[in-house]
Amino acid sequence: MPATSSTPSHLGCALLGLLARAPSTGYDLARRMQRPVGYFWSARHSQIYPELARLERAGLVVHQVVDGAGPRPTKRYAVTPAGMAALRAWVGEEAQPQPVRDLETLRLWSVWTVEPETARGLVRQARAGHEEALHAYQAELSSIAGQPEAQDRSHPLFASVLTLEGGVRTRRAAVEWCDWMLQRLG
Amino acid sequence: MPATSSTPSHLGCALLGLLARAPSTGYDLARRMQRPVGYFWSARHSQIYPELARLERAGLVVHQVVDGAGPRPTKRYAVTPAGMAALRAWVGEEAQPQPVRDLETLRLWSVWTVEPETARGLVRQARAGHEEALHAYQAELSSIAGQPEAQDRSHPLFASVLTLEGGVRTRRAAVEWCDWMLQRLG
């Protein structure tokens, strides 16, 4: 008897995407979630472990106990055929526009209430953050863009290049925007 | 006896920012939260009403009962001097890099698992969304950029121009990125 198949949560789909690229332990997923997935999604281990259990109950992943250093048995998870199907279905879904949540812009929106020097400091900080991210994306991108698999549309690296290119472009635009603002703030 | 003054929640600061521009009822704040603030932050009325009560308990806003059409008394809120100070303090705070949460990119990251035509559909949808947002921002921007107050660094409209310019630049970059991806996806 298969579990009722509603699409898993966003986090569940993120984990399926990670496991479809390489089977992992929960601990390992938490690390991969920081980098490189953290560029566009994030989760802590405290959220990952219960979600893995939910995915397994739904038949989308299975685990196998392996040797490890923790006090409890170390579990290596892998995607099942049903899990792969769920991932594909989710990717193909109609995407409804998600609400934006940008704390930096929210703060900037009230920048008229503070001293010019405070405002400049705020923008300089934002610029530094965007530039740092830009460099990280560019480094990651140049390390994989040369590999032949990056040309293959059905290979994970192909998708990695697409997302990294997006990161590079938006961060570059953000840095330019900060420079434009610094000019206006005299 | 003033309330203990820890910085309010992000939502609280968003509401202070709205009220600093113009006193409003909770209902009105919910509408303004959709547009134009919805470009970078959002909240429902069910979240706004309790937060207004919290801000009032902290002495950052006050309300005045006015004539209105609802079954309960209609309340118009305004920022107090303490509220204005809290808003300024929050804007000047050290900004720690916030975790990104981009569902569109997360989906794209698993695009290697689906058929090329599905992938193209996904990118076309994303492109349409970004282009629609771009046009909305440009329209809003051109409606205020001409006004003389938009040049005054201590006027709300000045900050509106900054945020809208950022929206235009990032959405433009996103549209170009989608076109770049469509080329690669044949």
Added chain:
DNA sequence: CCTTTCATGTAATGGGTTACATGATTCG
């Protein structure tokens, strides 16, 4: 010896969405 890394879990709390609830006025 102390810190880091491996490794998995739970509990408390905060933030956010959806749904429930009420009721007058205005417009088609």
Added chain:
DNA sequence: CGAATCATGTAACCCATTACATGAAAGG
């Protein structure tokens, strides 16, 4: 006469963060 707008609130639920808890091995 039904739908939309004005107008405020509560309750249930989901998602996410922080903190609590345990314990071995490796390296400085």
